Amino acid sequence: MKSGTLFFAVLFLGVILVVLYSCKDMGTVPSGQTGLSASSTNVTVNKGATVQITLSGGTTPYSIIHQPDTLKAKITLASSLLTITGIETGITRTVVGDHTAPVPDSVEIEISVQTTVPLVSFSNQIQPIFNSQCTGCHGGNGGLFLNSGASYGNLVNVQAQSSCTSLKRVLPNDAANSVLFKKISGFSCGSQMPQGGSLSGSDIALIQSWINQGANNN
Numbered sequence: 001m002k003s004g005t006l007f008f009a010v011l012f013l014g015v016i017l018v019v020l021y022s023c024k025d026m027g028t029v030p031s032g033q034t035g036l037s038a039s040s041t042n043v044t045v046n047k048g049a050t051v052q053i054t055l056s057g058g059t060t061p062y063s064i065i066h067q068p069d070t071l072k073a074k075i076t077l078a079s080s081l082l083t084i085t086g087i088e089t090g091i092t093r094t095v096v097g098d099h100t101a102p103v104p105d106s107v108e109i110e111i112s113v114q115t116t117v118p119l120v121s122f123s124n125q126i127q128p129i130f131n132s133q134c135t136g137c138h139g140g141n142g143g144l145f146l147n148s149g150a151s152y153g154n155l156v157n158v159q160a161q162s163s164c165t166s167l168k169r170v171l172p173n174d175a176a177n178s179v180l181f182k183k184i185s186g187f188s189c190g191s192q193m194p195q196g197g198s199l200s201g202s203d204i205a206l207i208q209s210w211i212n213q214g215a216n217n218n
């Protein structure tokens, strides 16, 4: 290799190293600060509910440096108490800081907003699915009655009769091992139900939640 080429190769590498090194500390808080901290930097809050975080250390007063995405969560800061309210499902971040000079110390807090699945009502949400999609046949087909009044007692903790006979039609808290769920969600345990069609994704999810919540007779 010519010495000229070698020189430029070394120079090029050098430039890359300098650029990489100068990027290393970008965006981080300068060291040697007083150490503001939060009681949690990763919180989960239900939609419509609130959680509180306490700030400590550093130099008061504290302030909000970056608001979270306010479509997802809202925050208020009163002295050292940060109150976070969940607005919409998703993940957002907030940054709070203190009064350390010349550069405030800061803490980033990740907020995940969740929806709790409300308790499914058997009579108001599950039975209507049976009435519109199933009772045409299940006034006895497969030994199964799904009409109002008979359905619950025909399903919960009752052994399946036509296929997957080692399993219960509905095993409370375990949709994956319930023949009802297996038959509406796919093709295991014989033909998919309703025979000749299928339920909507949301109806399938509703029945799954109902079973996994304990198959309540509510």
Ligand code: HEC
Binding pocket: 129, 130, 133, 134, 135, 136, 137, 138, 141, 142, 143, 144, 159, 160, 161, 162, 163, 169, 179, 180, 183, 184, 189, 190, 191, 193, 194, 195, 196, 199
């Ligand atoms: C067109 C008629 C028909 C419709 C509509 C229908 N089923 Fe069925 N179903 C059958 C027949 C026939 C069997 C027995 C053969 C089998 O298991 O595939 C059966 C079996 C079942 C079984 C198994 C029972 C056991 O003890 O083995 C379940 C659970 C079931 N159906 C649920 C449903 C649900 C829930 C719906 C409504 C979403 C539905 N079916 C709609 C005809 C139907």
